[in-house]
Amino acid sequence: MTGSVAIPAVAVASDAERRELPVWRLLLRRPTFVVGGLLLLFWIVCALFGSAIAPHDPLAQQLLATNQAPSSAHWFGTDQLGRDVLSRVVVGAQTILIIAPLATAVGAVLGTALGLVLGYRGGVVDLVAGRIVEAVLALPAILVIFLFVVALGVSTITQILTIGFIFTPLIARTVRSAVQVESQLDYLPAARLVGDRSARIMFVEILPNVLPTVLVEFTVRLGYAIFAVATLAFLGFGVQLSTPNWGTDINANYVLLSAGYWWETLFPALAIASLIIAINLVADAIEQVLAG
Amino acid sequence: MTATEETAIPGPSAEPQATARVTHLDVTHRVRGQDRLALRDVSFEIGRNESYGLVGESGSGKSTVALALTRYLPRNGRVSGGSIRIAGRDPLALNAADLRELRAHSVSMVYQEPGKALNPSIRVGRQVAEVYEIAGLSRADALDHAEEMLRKVQISDPGLVMQRYPHELSGGMAQRAVIAMALAAEPALLILDEPTTALDATVEAEVLELITGLRAELDTSLLFISHNLAVIAKMCDRVGVLYAGELIEEGPAREVFEQPRHPYTMGLLRCIPRQGQRKDHGRLDAIPGFLPPPGQEITGCIFAPRCPIAEQRCREAAPPAIDTGPARISRCYLHEAVPDLPRNTPVDVQLSAPPKDAEPVIAVRNLAKTFTSGGQAVPALTGVNLDIERGETLGIVGESGSGKTTLARLLLGLITPDAGSAIELDGQQLSPDLRRRSQAQLKALQIVFQNPDSALNRRHTVRRLISRPLAKLAGLSGSALTERLTDLVRSVRMEPRHLPLRPRQLSGGLKQRVAIARAFGGGPRIVVCDEPTSALDVSVQAAILNLLADLQAKEQVTYLFISHDLGLVRYLSDRIVVLYLGRVLELGPAERVFGGPHHPYTEALLSAVPSLDGQRTERIRLTGEIPSPANPPSGCVFHTRCPRRLPTGICESTEPPLAEVEPGHLMSCHIPIDQLATLQGNERMS
Numbered sequence: 001m002t003g004s005v006a007i008p009a010v011a012v013a014s015d016a017e018r019r020e021l022p023v024w025r026l027l028l029r030r031p032t033f034v035v036g037g038l039l040l041l042f043w044i045v046c047a048l049f050g051s052a053i054a055p056h057d058p059l060a061q062q063l064l065a066t067n068q069a070p071s072s073a074h075w076f077g078t079d080q081l082g083r084d085v086l087s088r089v090v091v092g093a094q095t096i097l098i099i100a101p102l103a104t105a106v107g108a109v110l111g112t113a114l115g116l117v118l119g120y121r122g123g124v125v126d127l128v129a130g131r132i133v134e135a136v137l138a139l140p141a142i143l144v145i146f147l148f149v150v151a152l153g154v155s156t157i158t159q160i161l162t163i164g165f166i167f168t169p170l171i172a173r174t175v176r177s178a179v180q181v182e183s184q185l186d187y188l189p190a191a192r193l194v195g196d197r198s199a200r201i202m203f204v205e206i207l208p209n210v211l212p213t214v215l216v217e218f219t220v221r222l223g224y225a226i227f228a229v230a231t232l233a234f235l236g237f238g239v240q241l242s243t244p245n246w247g248t249d250i251n252a253n254y255v256l257l258s259a260g261y262w263w264e265t266l267f268p269a270l271a272i273a274s275l276i277i278a279i280n281l282v283a284d285a286i287e288q289v290l291a292g
Numbered sequence: 293m294t295a296t297e298e299t300a301i302p303g304p305s306a307e308p309q310a311t312a313r314v315t316h317l318d319v320t321h322r323v324r325g326q327d328r329l330a331l332r333d334v335s336f337e338i339g340r341n342e343s344y345g346l347v348g349e350s351g352s353g354k355s356t357v358a359l360a361l362t363r364y365l366p367r368n369g370r371v372s373g374g375s376i377r378i379a380g381r382d383p384l385a386l387n388a389a390d391l392r393e394l395r396a397h398s399v400s401m402v403y404q405e406p407g408k409a410l411n412p413s414i415r416v417g418r419q420v421a422e423v424y425e426i427a428g429l430s431r432a433d434a435l436d437h438a439e440e441m442l443r444k445v446q447i448s449d450p451g452l453v454m455q456r457y458p459h460e461l462s463g464g465m466a467q468r469a470v471i472a473m474a475l476a477a478e479p480a481l482l483i484l485d486e487p488t489t490a491l492d493a494t495v496e497a498e499v500l501e502l503i504t505g506l507r508a509e510l511d512t513s514l515l516f517i518s519h520n521l522a523v524i525a526k527m528c529d530r531v532g533v534l535y536a537g538e539l540i541e542e543g544p545a546r547e548v549f550e551q552p553r554h555p556y557t558m559g560l561l562r563c564i565p566r567q568g569q570r571k572d573h574g575r576l577d578a579i580p581g582f583l584p585p586p587g588q589e590i591t592g593c594i595f596a597p598r599c600p601i602a603e604q605r606c607r608e609a610a611p612p613a614i615d616t617g618p619a620r621i622s623r624c625y626l627h628e629a630v631p632d633l634p635r636n637t638p639v640d641v642q643l644s645a646p647p648k649d650a651e652p653v654i655a656v657r658n659l660a661k662t663f664t665s666g667g668q669a670v671p672a673l674t675g676v677n678l679d680i681e682r683g684e685t686l687g688i689v690g691e692s693g694s695g696k697t698t699l700a701r702l703l704l705g706l707i708t709p710d711a712g713s714a715i716e717l718d719g720q721q722l723s724p725d726l727r728r729r730s731q732a733q734l735k736a737l738q739i740v741f742q743n744p745d746s747a748l749n750r751r752h753t754v755r756r757l758i759s760r761p762l763a764k765l766a767g768l769s770g771s772a773l774t775e776r777l778t779d780l781v782r783s784v785r786m787e788p789r790h791l792p793l794r795p796r797q798l799s800g801g802l803k804q805r806v807a808i809a810r811a812f813g814g815g816p817r818i819v820v821c822d823e824p825t826s827a828l829d830v831s832v833q834a835a836i837l838n839l840l841a842d843l844q845a846k847e848q849v850t851y852l853f854i855s856h857d858l859g860l861v862r863y864l865s866d867r868i869v870v871l872y873l874g875r876v877l878e879l880g881p882a883e884r885v886f887g888g889p890h891h892p893y894t895e896a897l898l899s900a901v902p903s904l905d906g907q908r909t910e911r912i913r914l915t916g917e918i919p920s921p922a923n924p925p926s927g928c929v930f931h932t933r934c935p936r937r938l939p940t941g942i943c944e945s946t947e948p949p950l951a952e953v954e955p956g957h958l959m960s961c962h963i964p965i966d967q968l969a970t971l972q973g974n975e976r977m978s
């Protein structure tokens with residue numbers, strides 16, 4: 001009796017489904033993303049295949065050709081040990097592009113988990129943890145990182161964890177407010193009515209909806225992480241690897257600026273700047289696409 | 293040059309000058325590099341002192357008309373054809389200074405949300421006075437004028453209200469302040485864009501009455517925009533019906549609604565339950581299909597794909613505006629066939645009467661909930677007793693803040709009641725804590741929320757959303773789950789091809805169908821429908837209501853139907869409970885509660901609803917605001933607003949018990965029922 005009803009399904013289901021462009025297509029329409037992305041891609045290629053691309057061995061010293069100005073043989077000149085600056089810049093991308101993303105990832109994972117719990121639980125937990133987060137935020141991040149690295153010793157792991165831990169409250173704060181917005185929506189009571197527990201609601205229901213926020217936060221923090229890693233190296237607490245390091249190179253050569261050997265400092269500095277700018281451009285584009 | 297123009301126009305002319313004239317207006321939005329026509333060939337005129345209504349569903353272009361008139365189109369929008377004249381001037385041709393002048397003096401606008409139209413950080417008095425200051429008055433004079441204007445919009449203590457900030461005003465009060473601001477400039481044209489949609493029916497009635505009163509007093513033309521046909525019918529002299537950016541019918545309001553000459557207008561009118569129509573009388577007639585997506589190229593009549601009488605020529609060439617009578621226009625070749633438009637939905641429906649069980653499915657005893665706000669106890673629900681039977685629909689009505697949603701959420705276990713409350717399912721005590729309810733108890737109670745955008749996780753696919761209760765509550769898996777999923781999807785009239793889509797790819801109606809399918813997935817006994825159609829358009833609403841009625845007949849579920857739309861509640865409900873300030877004032881069979889004699893509050897609610905049927909009932913009016921639940925009035929909580937309050941003083945001192953006044957009909961009122969019958973019956977006669 002009620003089987004043959006009302007509106008034929010066909011009529012209801014006419015072309016209501018809206019077509020939408022995938023996020024990556026929208027990103028590619030943004031010049032900021034394309035420029036930032038290409039720049040970032042360049043540095044990633046350098047990090048992965050640096051030694052193959054570099055025209056010279058970045059470690060090879062030529063004591064007879066120290067402090068050479070840029071020329072056709074050495075595009076970026078040579079440093080005080082006669083090493084090719086271009087090759088050092090190209091290969092130097094590796095250290096920074098290993099430490100910074102891993103550190104940011106640590107911060108993003110911990111921060112997201114913390115933010116989810118604080119935003120969903122609310123109440124006393126949120127209040128207490130919120131104050132602690134604010135206290136951490138009040139400290140100058142770079143100094144705290146510096147202190148930790150000095151205290152715990154310079155190693156890749158220490159750097160990754162320290163920067164990650166410092167980022168955790170920052171990311172948690174952003175995620176928490178995104179979760180609070182989600183908490184107003186009715187799909188949460190709907191999940192509770194099916195009998196879902198808090199953990200599932202947080203990580204299966206809410207998490208996918210705050211991932212865009214996490215992604216934006218990740219890219220923004222990645223810029224800071226690169227800055228932090230470079231600063232540590234500049235201050236002489238860079239990871240002592242056999243590979244070159246932009247911050248360390250600037251540290252080693254900036255005293256020679258007054259002698260007119262600008263290329264030894266400028267090119268690593270430009271490398272740091274261009275990488276941070278690239279990441280910020282990408283972050284901006286992602287933020288705009290996800291917001292609109 | 294503008295000076296001569298200004299002096300030339302307002303002078304008395306031979307012909308009556310239209311306040312606003314829109315001629316062949318096209319508006320184009322540029323979206324992602326592509327032009328989309330939002331309005332096509334819209335022409336209408338608003339005469340001096342006339343009230344013109346624009347009615348249409350969301351996406352029809354109603355607001356675009358208003359924005360084009362005031363030249364407030366968004367950056368990507370432009371007028372791509374036609375012309376506009378307001379008070380003799382063309383807003384599209386004005387320079388910045390003249391445009392500012394036009395907006396300051398000739399045209400004002402009132403929006404849907406009064407809270408958003410007022411600056412939250414400026415006192416109300418200053419905001420209204422500002423309009424006068426712009427007109428050149430001194431600050432002190434401006435404040436005096438503002439006070440006078442606020443009095444005109446029936447704000448009883450304007451001096452006090454002027455000192456307040458917008459957030460300290462109720463919705464109705466804030467909308468009055470906005471109207472005062474809009475009228476302060478004595479505009480030639482006042483545009484009202486859904487001015488009462490965000491308000492309660494009782495407040496809406498007051499605001500509409502205010503506007504009617506002011507019209508008589510001031511020399512202002514109105515452009516009244518609304519999706520609500522009854523409001524337009526009540527407020528407007530003439531009406532234009534917009535569909536997908538085209539004005540498809542126009543004429544005197546009453547004629548258009550009584551004898552529509554376009555299949556779309558007819559369809560809209562048939563979607564609304566009227567004259568006490570009920571679910572067992574027959575189905576609502578839904579309009580199949582959807583609005584065409586914006587910017588779609590259409591040859592022929594835009595309504596043809598959804599029209600039950602479309603012919604070949606309708607699909608080949610767009611019909612022109614055809615004269616169908618004095619001052620009436622319809623864009624339909626077949627306008628003469630419209631009165632006999634065939635139904636889209638078969639009427640025939642045999643709803644089996646719900647089996648009468650001795651035991652109620654759910655019983656509520658002394659249910660109460662007190663929230664704390666700023667250290668103060670705010671009772672949201674007080675001592676509610678209810679028995680809800682199997683297969684019945686219990687309608688819950690009341691103004692906002694009456695406790696409708698609190699009651700529903702308490703039953704569902706989403707919030708915990710105060711100590712001493714009891715909820716029983718099949719005679720078994722239900723734990724107030726959801727996590728302590730058994731699988732069977734969880735299964736029994738489900739909900740369809742008001743807004744599917746909020747209720748459906750937007751990252752999950754339709755398949756995942758509907759499968760969840762099947763797996764978790766019904767315990768299905770594998771092929772059994774797939775089979776049940778397909779069944780369920782079909783029973784809400786969707787198709788398997790919708791399964792991989794995400795909510796944002798679906799229209800509002802389809803989203804609500806997904807939500808309904810999810811609620812029915814676990815095989816519930818009781819489904820709470822919390823304003824399930826208020827976020828939907830009229831044509832979609834009818835289909836959803838039909839679906840709910842069908843599912844109920846098939847699955848024998850009990851509905852708790854919450855709605856502010858009394859017409860819908862009446863259509864769907866078997867019994868009604870009327871809530872006010874968290875208390876039950878009346879409870880009884882729908883026919884009795886709506887037909888009367890009823891509680892004075894029910895009477896007031898009913899008379900606040902504008903009717904499409906032209907029967908102008910003498911309203912009893914509710915005055916004043918809903919009292920704060922933190923500080924409920926003594927005696928009968930309704931006495932502060934009750935138009936039938938007894939002179940003896942008993943209403944102020946003693947709370948009347950909820951007593952059975954006739955079999956199955958409970959009421960909480962000191963006035964004996966036969967006296968109510970006389971009072972109310974007399975008025976119905978006149």
